[in-house]
Amino acid sequence: MNEILGFAGLLLLGFCGMEIISYLVHRYLFHGFLWNIHESHHTPTHGWFELNDLFSLFFALVSVGLMFWGAGDPLGSVAFAIGTGIAVYGVLYFIIHDLFAHKRFMPFKSDNKIMRLIRHAHQRHHQSADKKGHEPYGLFLFPYDKYNQENR
Template sequence: MIHVLSNIGIVVLTFCLMECVTWLTHKYIMHGLLWILHDDHHNKTAHFFEKNDYFFVIFATISMCFYFVGTFVADFGFMFYIGIGITLYGFAYFMVHDILIHQRFKFFSRTNNFYFRALRKAHKMHHKHLGKEQGECFGMLYVPMKYFREAWRTKK
């Protein structure tokens, strides 16, 4: 039972740490070295797919490497559960960022949840900057308190 709980703990911890990884990657890699892939996310094109979508492939590949090593090298060791945590965060990212915020698929278009209003505002502030400099709100699930206050003031 302790082994199962520790594996669940690894998944949950990895999921939480992925918010930090996302923030750092978004700020220093997407808005830095690999801006060429992220640029079309801030400066929209008529295409459904963006070069920015390659980041999904990059993170999925990293997750698959953890699955592979955790399964075949370590006999379902802790690296397998790290892969699960990364995958779950990727799914959450897709649901929140691509579906809820950017409405790439028209699900949940009328949600009026307090947290989601704050999240959308923070993301809107991130996208007000069309270049790679002077960005803000680089995370995905973490929302600074000022956007919660604003969401509270503008509740519908």
């Protein structure tokens, strides 16, 4: 039982850590010296692939690498648990960010209040296509009450 709780805690750490890392990388690197790649995400038209997708591929490789490294003892491996947390973050990011917020690939609609708030906050980030950028830079961490009031 302790092994499962430990795994769940590390998985959650991987997930939450990914949101913090995503925020920092997005704000200071993507809107900094990596803007020439990230800019493809801020253009009005998107195809099946945009140069910015390389960042998702990088994080997916980190996740798979950690899971592969810890595959010999999945429940007892810190690497496997954190890699799984990063993978869960990546799947939710893809569903909420790419499919729901940007309507890429197989878009869908939802009346879920939290998903609508996330989309609204993300649209605020995209209100300008310049390098300076706007808050919020994270996908899940932002002042929900502020965007809830704006969305009424």
